[in-house]
Amino acid sequence: MNEEEFQPGGDRFPPTRRSVVEAVGSADAEERERALESLCAAYWRPIYKYIRLRWNRPAEAAQDLTQGFFVEVLERGLLKRFDAKKGRLRTYLRVCVDSFVSNEDKAGRRQKRGGNVAHVALDFAAAEEELGGARRMDPAAIPSPESLEEFFEKEWLRSLFSLAVEELREFCNARQRERAFRLFEAYDLEGHDKITYEQLAKDYSIATTDVTNSLAWARREFRRIALDRLRELCGSEEEFQREARATFGGNGR
Amino acid sequence: MKFLSDKAVERLREGAEIPDLTGTRYRLLERVARGGMGVVYAAEDEKLQRRVALKVLDGSSADGDLANRLIREALVLARLEHPGIVPVHDVGTLGDGRVFYTMKFVQGQRLDQYVETVRSATERLRLFLRICDAVAFAHAHGVLHRDLKPANIMVGSFGEVLVMDWGLAKLLREDVGRQPRIADPDATVFEKPPKAGDPTNSTTSTVVTGHGTVMGTPGYMSPEQARGDVEHLDARSDIFSLGALLRFLLTKNPDGATNAAEKPHLDKALEAICSKAAAPAPEDRYSSVPDLALDVSRYLDGLAVAAHRESFLEKLGRFYRRYRFFILLIAAYLVMRVLILFFMHR
Numbered sequence: 001m002n003e004e005e006f007q008p009g010g011d012r013f014p015p016t017r018r019s020v021v022e023a024v025g026s027a028d029a030e031e032r033e034r035a036l037e038s039l040c041a042a043y044w045r046p047i048y049k050y051i052r053l054r055w056n057r058p059a060e061a062a063q064d065l066t067q068g069f070f071v072e073v074l075e076r077g078l079l080k081r082f083d084a085k086k087g088r089l090r091t092y093l094r095v096c097v098d099s100f101v102s103n104e105d106k107a108g109r110r111q112k113r114g115g116n117v118a119h120v121a122l123d124f125a126a127a128e129e130e131l132g133g134a135r136r137m138d139p140a141a142i143p144s145p146e147s148l149e150e151f152f153e154k155e156w157l158r159s160l161f162s163l164a165v166e167e168l169r170e171f172c173n174a175r176q177r178e179r180a181f182r183l184f185e186a187y188d189l190e191g192h193d194k195i196t197y198e199q200l201a202k203d204y205s206i207a208t209t210d211v212t213n214s215l216a217w218a219r220r221e222f223r224r225i226a227l228d229r230l231r232e233l234c235g236s237e238e239e240f241q242r243e244a245r246a247t248f249g250g251n252g253r
Numbered sequence: 254m255k256f257l258s259d260k261a262v263e264r265l266r267e268g269a270e271i272p273d274l275t276g277t278r279y280r281l282l283e284r285v286a287r288g289g290m291g292v293v294y295a296a297e298d299e300k301l302q303r304r305v306a307l308k309v310l311d312g313s314s315a316d317g318d319l320a321n322r323l324i325r326e327a328l329v330l331a332r333l334e335h336p337g338i339v340p341v342h343d344v345g346t347l348g349d350g351r352v353f354y355t356m357k358f359v360q361g362q363r364l365d366q367y368v369e370t371v372r373s374a375t376e377r378l379r380l381f382l383r384i385c386d387a388v389a390f391a392h393a394h395g396v397l398h399r400d401l402k403p404a405n406i407m408v409g410s411f412g413e414v415l416v417m418d419w420g421l422a423k424l425l426r427e428d429v430g431r432q433p434r435i436a437d438p439d440a441t442v443f444e445k446p447p448k449a450g451d452p453t454n455s456t457t458s459t460v461v462t463g464h465g466t467v468m469g470t471p472g473y474m475s476p477e478q479a480r481g482d483v484e485h486l487d488a489r490s491d492i493f494s495l496g497a498l499l500r501f502l503l504t505k506n507p508d509g510a511t512n513a514a515e516k517p518h519l520d521k522a523l524e525a526i527c528s529k530a531a532a533p534a535p536e537d538r539y540s541s542v543p544d545l546a547l548d549v550s551r552y553l554d555g556l557a558v559a560a561h562r563e564s565f566l567e568k569l570g571r572f573y574r575r576y577r578f579f580i581l582l583i584a585a586y587l588v589m590r591v592l593i594l595f596f597m598h599r
Contacts, residue, residue, distance in 0.1 A: 130256050154259075161265050162257050188268050189261045216273050220348060223269035241319065248270050 021089060021235045024079045039079075040070050040122075041163060042233055046155035047097055048127050054148050055101050063124045069100050084235030088243065092235075094152050157247065160233070164226035165189065171221060179204065183211055184218035223248070272309045273348045279307055279355065290319050290420055295358060298342075305342060309353040320352040322420060327354035329396055329422045337387025339407075339415045359417070361410050365403035368502055377502045378553055382546055383414040385495060389542035391416075392488045395425040399486070401494035402473040403501060423486065472507040473497045476533050489535040492545055496530025496538070499549070503527070522552050525561035 023035030048066040051057050057065065073079060073096075082092050172181035183200055197215075201208040227244055234240040257265070272294065274281055282295040285306065296307040308326075310319055330341040344354040361367070364380075371377055384406060391398060398405075399421040407415045471479070475493035478486060497507035503519055508531075519527070526548050532538045539545040548558045555575030557563055563571065573580060 126256070154262075158257050158262055161262055162255060165255065165257065165265075188264045189255075189257065213275065215268075216275050219268045219271065220273045222265065224350070226265075226269065248266060 019234060019236070020232055021079050021082055021084070024077075036070070036074060038229075038232055039073070042159055042229065043093060043156070044070070044122050045127050045130075045159045046152055047093070048122075048124065049131050049155050050094065050097060050148065050152045051101060052131060053151060054098070057101075059124065059128055063122070065101055065104065066124075067122065068104065069097055072096075072100055082235055084239055088239055089233060089235045090153070090156055090243075094149070160226060160229055160247075164222055164229055167225045167229075168218065168222050171225070172218070177214075177217075179206075180214040180218045183214045184222070187211075187215060188219070272307070272351060272353065274307075275348050277345070277347065279305065281307075291323060296355065298355070304358045305355040306339075306358045307353055307355045309347065310351045323352045323354065326420045326422065329419050329424070330354075330356065333391055333394055333396060333419075335387055335390045337383060337414055337416055338391065338419075339417050357415075359407045359409055359415050361407045361413075361415075363404055364406040364408060364414075364498075365501075367408040368403070368505075374503060375553060378549055380408070380414060381495075381499050381502055382549055382553075384416065384498065385542050385546040385549070387414065387416045388491055388495060389546065391422075392425075392491065392542055397423040397425060397486060397488065398491050398494070399423055399478065400470060400473075401491055401498055402470045402507075403498065404470075406498075423483075425487070475535070477535060487535070488541060489538045492538050492542060493531050493535075495542065495545060496527050496532075499523075499530060500527040520552075521567065522558045522561045522563075526552065526558060529560040 020035040020039045023031050024039075026032050026035070044066055047069060048062055051062040051065050052059070055062075055065075078096055082089060086092075168184070169181055172178055183204065186200060186203075187195060187197075197208050197211045200211045204211070226247070230243055230247060231240045234243055270292070272281065272292075274296070278298055278300045279296040280299055282297055282304070284292060285295050286293045291308050291310045294307045294309070296305055297303070298305050308323070310323055324344065327341050327344040330339065331344075334340065339356050339359060342355045342357070344352075346352055362370075368377065368380075371380065384401075388398060388401065396419075398416065398419060400418060401416070405416065405418040407417055409415060473494045475486075475490040478490050478493075501507040503523060526545070529537065529548075530539055530545050539548070544559070548560055551558050555571060557568070557571070
């Protein structure tokens, strides 16, 4: 057996998505728009929450700034300036957010925006609910810059996984494998520590091996979808490899 | 979009990391260790009904350089059939696209843990010779390990020594004759230097990656490897690591840089062997692992070692240590004779 005989992943999976950084430079307007939508879908929640915490902005102002930031990305071609050799796309965007909010403050020209990111439904009410106590925060409770960075990373991962879970749900529905998704949801998303495969098998009146197989399949598909989305949100293959390691368990453990 | 709790995010991460062994002959048992590029699990080979170690890339990459590297590691192991090198059983791709290989499940301790239980320096040196034996075998088959360190050596429950983790292994050119074998930059997919202007090569990794990360372990890595001088690495790079390993076995410190007051006493000959093996310049080191092993064996046999020029007193001391039994026997005989003569003439 030699390396050429190996086709890891083979043609089992659909072609991987193109990086948004490349796609925004595409001559095809549709592709550019899709790229921005993907970027916006993955990042708007972390950015909104980050602005709320890091910049201590009220909800309405943070909403406006979040939408304004994506307009800025589009209008000023911020992604084209990103150099994958210098760092991660995520870090670059966070720095851009800081710079954007700071500039907006200086110019005092905050205005209602959002027309160009209307394709992605920004459910600020839900984001606000997720943020929980942030509404009642006081300046002393604002975390340090390091922990804010961690917070942004964590929210970004949550956003990535949420999108992947939604895509998995659609994928399961399209393949009449709703039960696999429900099992995945019950065990991996909502499951408390005491839930067992046996209990799930009993609840769904199926064999335990069916639960095992369904969960293995759903996790495999989830992983594939999440990695595919992650690849799309990285500036280079090298960044993708590093991010994927950190995302799926590398992370120095 | 459903909000995922922190716990759900963690479960998703963990769940996605678990290799999907559907369709293989293996059943996952437990996670054993995490290496530089993958995770090692204990698994059961259901056909042969035995426990194996299954190494799989972590969630990172179903394709690309890491996958190539794992395959290469398996291929390297497959060509090294030696009792001191963990045997590989199988290699393949899982349903989720991740490359894996299975190998013998070694029950035992890592060298750094095992050595705590070995008090005798002689026993430690014998252990070291078994490591040298495996590394010499690999060199003879054109393979450099490049990451020799206590954590990569296992001692089995019957005292067998196994050199593990060949993930950084490098193939050497076959055509170098008696000269030290030189690393072939094209031999390892992972270590091709990127060609200028070739965008497809932007992700290939050399020993010094694009981000300046050097592969290897400080303290055990030769200076030339630390510099990323990939093309000129040869067997002497591993000899440096073996020198550090020998020093670790004898003093628990690979580079001998402890405070002079705390520095454990090391016999001059052993000190010389360690220093020669781990000399900063490759040309000052032993030229091959058998040469290093020979010096250690000579030390164990009470003979002069090539690394150390002895003074007359040292020679005398070594002579005494080697023939102590006979010397004491003769001395006792002479004392008895003297005593007998003394009492006879009273």
